[in-house]
Amino acid sequence: MNDIDAIDRRILVVLQKDGRITNAELAAQVHLSASACHRRVQRLEQIGLIRNFAALLDRRKLSRATTVYVEITLSGQATELLEAFERAVRTIPDLLECHLMAGTADYLLKLAVEDTEDFARIHRQYLTRLPGVAQMHSSFALRTVVETTALRL
Structure with a gap:
C-alpha cells in the first residue's frame, strides 16, 4: 500500500461504503476536483486496488438466507x-x-x-x-x- 496516500485511502473508504456514488459526490467528500478524483479512481483500478464494482444482494429476499x-x-x-x-x-x-x-x-x-x-x-x-x-x-x-x-x- 505504499503506492497510495491519505486521499486515495479516503476514496477507497467511501467507495467501499457506496460503490454507486457519483464522481462529483466522491470528489466533494474527499475534497478534490472531479477530474482529479476521477484520475485517482482510474489509477486505483489500474494498479489493482479496486478489483471490481458489484451490487450486494439481499440473500433473504432471494431465498438464500x-x-x-x-x-x-x-x-x-x-x-x-x-x-x-x-x-x-x-x-x-x-x-x-x-x-x-x-x-x-x-x-x-x-x-x-x-x-x-x-x-x-x-x-x-x-x-x-x-x-x-x-x-x-x-x-x-x-x-x-x-x-x-x-x-x-
Whole structure:
C-alpha cells in the first residue's frame, strides 16, 4: 500500500461504503476536483486496488438466507488431487467462497442456500461427488452477527 496516500485511502473508504456514488459526490467528500478524483479512481483500478464494482444482494429476499460452512479434508495433498478438487468445487451452485486452509481441514466452503433441504440437495448432487474427499463436516450459521465487505484502511 505504499503506492497510495491519505486521499486515495479516503476514496477507497467511501467507495467501499457506496460503490454507486457519483464522481462529483466522491470528489466533494474527499475534497478534490472531479477530474482529479476521477484520475485517482482510474489509477486505483489500474494498479489493482479496486478489483471490481458489484451490487450486494439481499440473500433473504432471494431465498438464500441459510449460510452453511463445510470443512473438507482430502485423502491426500498431491497437486493433481488439489487441482481436480478445485476444478470440481467451482461447479457448485450457491458456493460463495472456497478457501485452501492451514489447520485441521484442507478446504473451507461457504454456501448460501434456501434451507436444510436445499443444502441436502447440494450435498447429494455436488459435495458427495467431489474428488479425493476423506472427511466432510458441515455447520449451519444460526445468525449473522457481523458481515462486511469493507477492509480497514
